[in-house]
Each structure stands twice: as C-alpha cells, then as structure tokens.
Amino acid sequence: MISKKTKYGLQALLLLSREYGEGPLLISDLAERERIPKKFLEYILLQLKNAGVLQSRKGKGGGYSLAKPPAEISVGRAIRILEGPLAPVACVSETAYQRCTECHDEATCGIRLVMKDVRDAMAEILDHTTLQDMLQRSEDEKKKLHGVVDFQI
Amino acid sequence: MISKKTKYGLQALLLLSREYGEGPLLISDLAERERIPKKFLEYILLQLKNAGVLQSRKGKGGGYSLAKPPAEISVGRAIRILEGPLAPVACVSETAYQRCTECHDEATCGIRLVMKDVRDAMAEILDHTTLQDMLQRSEDEKKKLHGVVDFQI
DNA sequence: GTTTTTGTCTATCGATTAAATAGACTATTT
DNA sequence: AAATAGTCTATTTAATCGATAGACAAAAAC
Known part of the structure; x- marks a missing residue:
C-alpha cells in the first residue's frame, strides 16, 4: 500500500x-x-x-x-522519490539494493527469486507509464463511460 | 516493501x-x-x-x-494473511476493496487505472506461485550455480 | 493424575514512521 | 517598503513495527 x-x-x-x-x-x-x-x-x-x-x-x-513535459516524467520516478524503492525486498532493488541479512544464501533464496519477478513486473509498468499516459488513460476512460452522449444528436 | x-x-x-x-x-x-x-x-x-x-x-x-501440500498454498495467500492486500491502493484491491475518499471520480481516476495494472501484475505472479514453486526455483538455482560439481567425476 | 512438553492468548514496550501543523525566514514582484 | 508566495526547521499526535513477558491450556508421558 x-x-x-x-x-x-x-x-x-x-x-x-x-x-x-x-x-x-x-x-x-x-x-x-x-x-x-x-x-x-x-x-x-x-x-x-x-x-x-x-x-x-x-x-x-x-x-x-x-520541470519537464508530462511525457518525460514516469510514474515510477515519482513513486521512488516519495515512497522509496519499488522492490518488495531491498535485496532485489535496482535503485536501493541492500544485502539480505536474514537469509542463508542470497543467490539461491526462493523468496528473493520470486520477489525479483514481482519487482520487475512493477517496474515494467511504472517506468514505462508517464504522467501523460496516466492522464490519457483517464481521458480515454471518460470518453468510454460517457461516450453514449457523443453519439446522440 | x-x-x-x-x-x-x-x-x-x-x-x-x-x-x-x-x-x-x-x-x-x-x-x-x-x-x-x-x-x-x-x-x-x-x-x-x-x-x-x-x-x-x-x-x-x-x-x-x-495444513495442505506446498503445491496448494500460494505465496499470494501467505502475503495477504501477513501483510494485507497486494494492491498499492485500496480502491483496486480484489480482496479488501475500499472506496477512494481522495479522488474526484473513482471510475476515471488515472492513478487508479495505472495501479490496477500494477495490482494485476503482482497478483498474476504471486497467486500462481506456490510454496512448492518457490522451493523448486531455489533448488534449480542451486543446481545452476554449483552445477559444475555435478559434472566432475 | 501429576509432570513435562509445547502451543495459545493477552498485554505491553520502545522505536520508528505517517500525517499533519506552526512559525520564522527568504526570494520575488509591485 | 509592502505584499506575495515558496523554503526551512521543529514539533505534535497517532499509528504501526518489531519484539518481549508471562500466565494459560492442551496433549502426552510417566
């Protein structure tokens, strides 16, 4: 959350x-x-x-x-500034890596391997979605929902 | 995190x-x-x-x-019990939905639309990965890393 | 049937973080 | 100089995290 x-x-x-x-x-x-x-x-x-x-x-x-056009600012960027790293565990973070102190062997830790997939999936979305994209999706949704009106005479 | x-x-x-x-x-x-x-x-x-x-x-x-075989317990299940909903915002949670109090129109909120994608991507991985899968990945990784040894006489 | 073993429950504590607020300070414009 | 509007530092309150203590209950062993 x-x-x-x-x-x-x-x-x-x-x-x-x-x-x-x-x-x-x-x-x-x-x-x-x-x-x-x-x-x-x-x-x-x-x-x-x-x-x-x-x-x-x-x-x-x-x-x-x-400071830059909305198409040049990613949502991931903003979240990292305000919330911190995307990764569910620090040992899979690309931007704020920290060695794992709990597990026995980081290289073969099952939790880490799964969490790496999760991080990558999140980053894939958030780093490739810009403020403009987010705005666009909102507008598209508005059109879709109230679209009926547009077709009325 | x-x-x-x-x-x-x-x-x-x-x-x-x-x-x-x-x-x-x-x-x-x-x-x-x-x-x-x-x-x-x-x-x-x-x-x-x-x-x-x-x-x-x-x-x-x-x-x-x-209480059940490791292949029948998903990682998502365990995380929801211990950590709470997977969703980054409550208004996109499947298991703990709560209406958004901040935004003007939930249906067309850009933040919500993007976060829904993030939630779905996380759930796709975590709900389809079982404890057995996680164990297996760890074992596979061990073999891969120390695999050289197996080929020695 | 008492003792030992082992999980269950309730309460609490200290440290940290989240969310919000207050007020003095600095830069810019009029 | 006066008004406007962001900047910085400190503080407050409440909630949450991580951890601990101790009494209690159930099951097995003797």
Whole structure:
C-alpha cells in the first residue's frame, strides 16, 4: 500500500500535467482543488522539486510547474522519490539494493527469486507509464463511460 | 516493501514446505534455524494457523506443519494473511476493496487505472506461485550455480 | 493424575514512521 | 517598503513495527 503522501503527490503531478504550459500553479490552489492539507502538500512538492521533477518561482505570479513535459516524467520516478524503492525486498532493488541479512544464501533464496519477478513486473509498468499516459488513460476512460452522449444528436 | 513479519513468515513456510510429510516442527527449532526471534515467530505462525494455512499440535511430538501440500498454498495467500492486500491502493484491491475518499471520480481516476495494472501484475505472479514453486526455483538455482560439481567425476 | 512438553492468548514496550501543523525566514514582484 | 508566495526547521499526535513477558491450556508421558 502506498502512503497518502505518495498519493497526494501523484494527484498534484496529474493536475500539473493537465495544466502544463499554462504557467505555475499556487500550492494553495493545488491543495484546495485536490483537497490536500496545504502544509503537507508544501512538503511533498518541495521533495519533488529537490528531485528535479518540479520547478518553482517565488513572489507574485509564482507557484509550481513541471520541470519537464508530462511525457518525460514516469510514474515510477515519482513513486521512488516519495515512497522509496519499488522492490518488495531491498535485496532485489535496482535503485536501493541492500544485502539480505536474514537469509542463508542470497543467490539461491526462493523468496528473493520470486520477489525479483514481482519487482520487475512493477517496474515494467511504472517506468514505462508517464504522467501523460496516466492522464490519457483517464481521458480515454471518460470518453468510454460517457461516450453514449457523443453519439446522440 | 514487505515487513520483517511477512519475510519471517515466508521463511518459515519455506522450511515447513521443505520438510513437508516428515511430521511437525517445533517453533523453537524453526526460530533457531531461520534466526527469527522466537516470540515473534509464535505470533506469526499463529496467524497463519488461524487463516488455515498451518496446523499445530500441542505437547510432546507436537509443533507446526502445513495444513495442505506446498503445491496448494500460494505465496499470494501467505502475503495477504501477513501483510494485507497486494494492491498499492485500496480502491483496486480484489480482496479488501475500499472506496477512494481522495479522488474526484473513482471510475476515471488515472492513478487508479495505472495501479490496477500494477495490482494485476503482482497478483498474476504471486497467486500462481506456490510454496512448492518457490522451493523448486531455489533448488534449480542451486543446481545452476554449483552445477559444475555435478559434472566432475 | 501429576509432570513435562509445547502451543495459545493477552498485554505491553520502545522505536520508528505517517500525517499533519506552526512559525520564522527568504526570494520575488509591485 | 509592502505584499506575495515558496523554503526551512521543529514539533505534535497517532499509528504501526518489531519484539518481549508471562500466565494459560492442551496433549502426552510417566
């Protein structure tokens, strides 16, 4: 289960993607529109900025915006920043590997071999899905669900 | 990341699978062989028993054993008992669904659509991998790594 | 039928993390 | 200078994780 922090972060990124190119958004606007505690969101956006995913400007007309187009930011990237490694166990993480202290022989540990498959399956999806893809899927679903309307005269 | 509890539980299940059919194992033996704090392991095994995965006998000659053959217990089952739902967000869980309180429209939420794919990919692996499979993969890997030895005269 | 063995149950503890909040500070614009 | 808006540090509260203690219950052995 991902934390609220990560979920809030993804919600904010999605909104910033939707309005990409239309100038920065205020933290307070983002907080209100996504119903996220403002102070908590500040802290989340700051992390994303320090990781290079967002950029900010102070003063009037300031706020946050994506540092790169939505098609160039993967969901996996955002999750790793906010939540940590994707891997279910540290000994199969590509980005935060740590030797296993519990098992007898890491190379032949059955748990590790299965968890490696799980990690790879997750990474395959999350590293190849961008913010734009996620937005697109949402739009496609909206069309599909309310599609009937489009065919009415 | 899975908790130590889940990892300990899987280690214990793997050992019980390896010795399936040879009578029950003592908690204290399991704890010592897998280097797990005994009291913590008691609590883990009890949960697995209450969920029907393990069976136990008290008194001399007692201990824990699998309630079913290792080929009939999936890794996903064990993880759900010890760790909770596989799904990254509750609104895509098959076994512990909860309506999303944060997003505006669950049906078209982009985060949810992507996380559903992740959940399905994880479940595909974990629900189709049994304790026996996990054991087998470990054995195969041992043979592969130390295989050279087998070909020596 | 008492003793020994071994699992069961309840409670608790300390440490860490999650979620949220407060307030002073700094940069930018007007 | 004043207003705006992000930045940084600290703190709080509650929940969860990992682990431990001890009384209790059932089964077997003597």
